[in-house]
Each structure stands twice: as structure tokens, then as C-alpha cells.
Amino acid sequence: MTDSTASDPAAEVLARCLALYEDMSFSRVRRWKEAHPGGLAIGALPIYVPRPLLEAMGCLPVSIFGGGDQLDVIRGDSYFQSYICRIPRSTLELAMGGQLDVLDGMLFPSICDVIRNLGGIWNMLFPERFTAYVDLPQNFDRDIGGRFYTGELRRIAAGLVGRGAKPPSDEELRAAIRRENSRRRVLSELSALRRREPWRLRASEAYLAARAGSVLEAQEHEAWLRELLAALERREARAYDNVRVVVRGAFCEQPPLGLIRTLEAAGCDIVDDDFQLGLHFIEGDIEEDSSIDPWTALSNAYLDRGVATSSRYIGEATKGDALIESVRAAAAEGVIFAAASFCDPALLDQPMLEAALDRQGIPHTSLKYAENSGQFQVIREQAGAFSDAVKLWGSAA
């Protein structure tokens, strides 16, 4: 046992999560494939893919968040213009460098034009690999969007079966939904703890814990999360007089961990966020009842209980109301809009969300990042000024 684990009961599980976060060679996925001969590892770009479907087919869903701040992008840059965000470049760089060879297929959800184009480029570069565009419906009527979406899911499933995945029985799909619900309940418990006692679990730590789910099956991830929860109960932590903030806009290309830590060091308790949104994209449980067709259950969950985020074409008032509700529920004092540079969905929604906050007198500030941002002085300055202004004067700087 190291000194840090002796003094902090959560240190060991968090160190494991950090190791997974930093592992750009996806060794965990390689090990999973060795342990599951014939199993397919299927990568998925943000924001959302129905992970239970993949697990029910004996596949390991692997969330791909680009190359982070550990990767020099050279070849990937030649495929995208300079005014495009970084995640597609670094994802291509990873692929061309062989780090993603462990994946048997890749899913590109319909988030924005860039991810769609990345899917197209991927198809041309790696024609031998399974590639599917996940066309998430924008019509939320069950008879229209629902029928379309279940058709999409069956199309993707058929494609995977063609690559050797096992056809999912209804019972297996329900079991996978149950495992996913169970994992997400623990994630919700962690979120609740962070809201209640943000000093006990920092946002940067919660981030790592959630991120481990990128390369773990739901059941194993849940076990890690439960281990963390138990450790946090024993953790001796001191409450600080910080400002409680909600972070929005970081749902696709992820901010570097250093940025989240910078916000914390500036005196902010991040009590709600949309980092790695896919893991908590559905509000509440997906229906598990045996009387409901599990394909329909997956579809209904997406249609009826998907979070109000930029990739969903819903009224701006709905998104504004949802943000204000999040602020109230988390007892937050302000909002930090942190969007990846050139992220169209986040940056297009931001003015409407800001206006909604202004109408309620909720202070906010905004900043931009790239997944490889390495200098945080400007952000520290901005977040520090914001945090102090909210704390002392009750309004944004």
C-alpha cells in the first residue's frame, strides 16, 4: 500500500481510473478481447450510442474521445480544415498510428456534420472495418422517430452480426439494459454525492471514475464505481467555501483533465456538468419490464427521456428551462460554458442558453478549449475572476 492509499481510501481506485484514462494504446480492450475470444470491440464517437445493444451482442462498447492532450496530430490534420474541432483529427491520428486496430468496428452517431464527415473519411480509409452511422432521430414521436430508430438499431445489429457478433435475443437485450440501468444508478449516486458534498468527491475525480466506463463493460464499471463510493464514505474531507457551478458545452470533445482541475483550483465546485454526456444521456431508467419489447424500450428511452442537449433539435426554451432546472437542482450559483473550439452544436446553442440565464439573473461566463490545451493561465484568470465575483458580489465579473 502506498502512502497516498494509506491516507486516502479512494486513491487506489482513482489511480486505476487514471491509468485507463492515460492509456492511449487501449490495452484494457486488448485484454478484454483475449478473455472473450470472438468478441468484438466496437468504438463509438460521442455523444450517445445505445451501449446495451452492443453488450447484448457480446460486444464491448468503447467510447472514443480522440487523442486528448497526449497525442501529436500530424496526419489527422491533413483531413480537416483548420476551422474544425480537434476530436476528428486526433481520432484519425490514433487510427492511422495503429492504436485503434484493436477495434473491430466504429459507430459514428449523428451529432454534427464533422462527426458525420469523419465517418465518411473513416469508411474510405478503412474499408475493411465495420463502420456504421448511427442516425439518431430528430422526430420524437414514437410512431415516426421511434419506428425509424428501432429500424436503425436493427440495421446496425444486422451489420454487426455479419461481422461475427451474436444476434441479440430479447432476454439478452433486457439483461444488458438492466446492467446499464444499474451502472447508471451508481453514477447518479456519485453525482448526488458530488452535489451534496463536493469536497468529498471532486469533479475531476468523478470525471475519471466515469471515464473508466469507456473501456469497461457496464457490470465491471459498476463494481469500480461501487468501490469508489464505499471508499468515499471513509474519506476524510474538509468542506471549502467554494462557488458551486454548472459546466455546460463539453459533451463531445473532452476538456483536458488539467482544465477541470484548473476550474477547481480557481475556487469552483463543479456540481453538475455534461462531460461524457453519453453515459448519462437518458434521464432515469430504460424500461426493463418483460412486457415491453427491449428494442422499443431503447427507442422510447432516447425519444422520451434524452437530455436536452445541443445535438437534439428541440425548442430553445426547452433547453434553457432544462439548464435552469439543473442549476436549481444542484443549488448552483453560476454557469461556466466550456465548449471545444469550433464546436458548432455547443457554440450555436450558447447565446440562447445565456439569454435564458440572464432572464433568471444567473451569473455565467464562457471559455473555449481544445482537448490538447496545455496552458491554463488565461482560464485560471477567467475562472478565478468569475468565482470571486459570484462569491463576493453575487454577479459575473
Added chain:
Amino acid sequence: MSRHLTAGVDPGASTVKVAIFRSNAGQDAELLASRVQRIRRRDVAQVVRATFDEACAEAGCTDRDFDYIASTGDGDSVGFRTGHFYSMTTHARGALQLCKSARAALDIGALHARGLRMNDVGRVLSHRMTSQCASGSGQFLENIARYLGVPLEDVGALSRQAGTPEKVSSICAVLAETDVINMVSRGIAAPDILKGIHLSIAGRLVQLLRSVGAAGTVVVTGGLSRDEGMVAAIDEVLAEEKNKKKKQHADVTLLAHADGILAGAMGAALLGAYRVQQLAERQAG
């Protein structure tokens, strides 16, 4: 209203500063104790604790007596803090404590320099910081002093003895350091080199003041506020601008206070007291 006992702890890049006050929500403040200690490659958290304990001993109090212990600067190394304030805010409040009529401050620290303008309660209205380049910082000056074999505390006095200061690059610390090495090999006297460096940094600092729209009294804070050569050089650059009748010259008067280095810690302690009152009022509804 009961008097609040608060402390400000300011771990910077090279020194730890602590100030302990008794005040009424930050007003009518009485400085009970203060300490400055260099870190010198030691564990920052340990230096913080030792400096804080020394200040507490002088003030005759312990951790438990405080209404608020506020960190500023590297707050993570102050595990026993109640809360944290950003250094810009604390330097503004600290500057106001050092000079009530001041509406601007120039914080010159080891790694960065920052110009800021504030209102009469210390709320920052505008601010600007030096860029990533180290040539506007105390660390740079410390490096130069080491090259010259001059103790840091003698730098200011030596600089003031300069006859014909040598001009150095004001753009980049690397180029400036190369300049200095060349000057040493050309036999230029240390005071002239140091004054040249001071003037180079001063030029950047005056630009900062101009860009934030500073006017009236500007309190110099941070570690370099103790460097009399630095302050004299800023005054010189300001006077030169004024004489040349530059359209956008900074119309300011510098105030270098003996406690300028403590401004961050002082501001943190006073804002902590303000915060205690604010939270109490909020709780009372």
C-alpha cells in the same frame, strides 16, 4: 457586530506570505501579525504550515480561533483553508488596504505581472497580465542576479547606482539573458546591467497600466514591490512618457509600500472577513 479574526495565506512561486487581521467584516482592520518566508526548494505545504504557525504565535491565536482562513495563489497547498480567493481579487483588496484612495494596483510576482483597476470596495473592474514570456517577472530578475553573482536583496540598491544603463531586449527572456551574458563578457558594470533589466521590465509594466486605464495612485504589490530599483525604473519610464507627451501615457503615481509583498495575503484575510459577515447575513435570512 463581533470583530472577525481572519488570516490570509498566499503561497506564491518563490515565497509564502501570511497576514492575520482582526476587523469588522474587513473594515477597521488591525494587522495582528504577518510573515514572509522563501520556499527555497522545500515542500510548499510544509512552508505554508510553518509560516502560518509563526504568524499565529505572534498574533497569539490557533487555527480554531479563526473565523475564516483564506488562501490565495496556490490554494491547494493550504489544506486548512476555509475558502480561496483568486490572487487578482486579493491584490486589489490588499492594495486598497495599503492606500484607501488607490484605484489601481500593479502586482509584480515571481512568474507574472498584472495591472488591475478596482473600485472603492476592491472589486476588479479591469485587468491585464503579462503573457507567457518570463521577461516581465521576478523570476527573470532572480536569474539575472544569479548570473551576476549579486544577492537578490542588493539588486535594487545596485540598480539605483547605475550611470549609463545598458539597453536589453524587452521582448524575450531568453534573448535578454543572452544580452546579459554578452554584457558581462564586455565588462559592463553590474549596476548598469541591472538598471537596464529594470527599465526593460518597467516598459512592459507601464504598458499594462496603460491598457487597464489606471489613473491616480497605483499601489505596487507582489515580491518586486520591495525592489527599489524596479520601482524607480517604473517611475522613470512613466516620467519619460509624460515628458514626451505621449497621447496615451499612464497618468499615475506609484506607491511602493513596505507591505506590498503582503498585499495578496492581506486582501485574502480581509475578504475572508467580509465573506464571514456575508454568510452570516445570508443565514439570518
